[in-house]
Amino acid sequence: MIELKHIGKTFYKERAELLAVKDVSLTFKPHTVTALIGPSGCGKSTLLNMIAGLYQPTEGSVYWNNQKLDHVNTDVGYMTQKDNLLPWRTVINNVALPLEIAGVSKAERLAEARKILKLVNLDGFEDKYSSELSGGMRKRACLARMLLYNPKILLLDEPFAALDAQLRVAMHDLLLRLWSEHKQTIVLVTHDLVEAITLADRVVVFSPRPAKVAYERMIDLERPRDVMQVRFSKEFQNIHNEIWEYLRQQYAEEKI
Numbered sequence: 001m002i003e004l005k006h007i008g009k010t011f012y013k014e015r016a017e018l019l020a021v022k023d024v025s026l027t028f029k030p031h032t033v034t035a036l037i038g039p040s041g042c043g044k045s046t047l048l049n050m051i052a053g054l055y056q057p058t059e060g061s062v063y064w065n066n067q068k069l070d071h072v073n074t075d076v077g078y079m080t081q082k083d084n085l086l087p088w089r090t091v092i093n094n095v096a097l098p099l100e101i102a103g104v105s106k107a108e109r110l111a112e113a114r115k116i117l118k119l120v121n122l123d124g125f126e127d128k129y130s131s132e133l134s135g136g137m138r139k140r141a142c143l144a145r146m147l148l149y150n151p152k153i154l155l156l157d158e159p160f161a162a163l164d165a166q167l168r169v170a171m172h173d174l175l176l177r178l179w180s181e182h183k184q185t186i187v188l189v190t191h192d193l194v195e196a197i198t199l200a201d202r203v204v205v206f207s208p209r210p211a212k213v214a215y216e217r218m219i220d221l222e223r224p225r226d227v228m229q230v231r232f233s234k235e236f237q238n239i240h241n242e243i244w245e246y247l248r249q250q251y252a253e254e255k256i
């Protein structure tokens with residue numbers, strides 16, 4: 001269980017203050033998928049950094065299994081918005097890195113990495129360097145590396161934004177299949193409302209900066225979900241319309 005209790009984050013730069021997150025209280029129940037939506041620059045990535053324990057909140061606290069988090073949470077697998085593959089390592093050696101750190105033998109870790117690369121459609125690219133990959137491929141390599149680490153919590157910051165529509169749906173399918181097997185707690189930042197509803201148990205919408213919870217909607221669509229079909233169901237359309245209407249109103253108000 002991840003609990004955010006009245007957390008806020010102010011950045012101090014020279015003499016300027018910037019309030020990025022304001023009084024956010026949210027609970028992420030074990031084994032649930034939560035999608036976070038909000039305007040660019042509102043503070044979503046900052047919030048994930050605090051959940052990961054990389055940033056300390058300036059107000060309130062983050063709790064992980066009832067313990068106050070004051071260090072990096074090693075149960076977290078974090079796919080940051082910017083991919084962070086090591087440029088001097090090949091794809092397979094990047095993906096196998098978590099197992100290398102864990103002391104797994106070379107033969108075993110390369111075999112595992114090869115399997116996971118196949119899952120994300122990167123077989124054939126094992127020996128390439130990250131500079132030789134497209135943005136979407138680099139994202140998939142990051143996803144593979146995170147999955148190999150098999151963390152309890154997945155923090156995904158706009159993980160599929162760089163992918164074309166077909167590949168994105170394939171990745172949704174992969175994520176849901178892996179989730180049904182491992183039941184990680186997933187927090188996903190996305191700008192894609194269809195993606196949010198397809199994957200999540202709950203959608204949380206943030207206000208413009210400083211990020212505050214503006215709107216929440218449970219997504220009670222039956223699981224397992226067929227990522228190709230679910231978006232055409234009546235229930236899906238109703239949920240989509242409801243959230244869309246909220247976003248439309250918010251947009252209209254800001255324009256005034």
Ligand SMILES: Nc1ncnc2c1ncn2[C@@H]1O[C@H](COP(=O)(O)OP(=O)(O)O)[C@@H](O)[C@H]1O
Pocket residue numbers: 011013018020038039040041042043044045046047209
């Ligand atoms: N390390 C940092 N130092 C100073 N300001 C930051 C830092 N990280 C983020 N910010 C600022 O906080 C605000 C929210 O950023 P971010 O969390 O990246 O937004 P989002 O992910 O919603 O687009 C932005 O104004 C950004 O410039």
Ligand SMILES: [Mg+2]
Pocket residue numbers: 041044045046081157
């Ligand atoms: Mg961001």
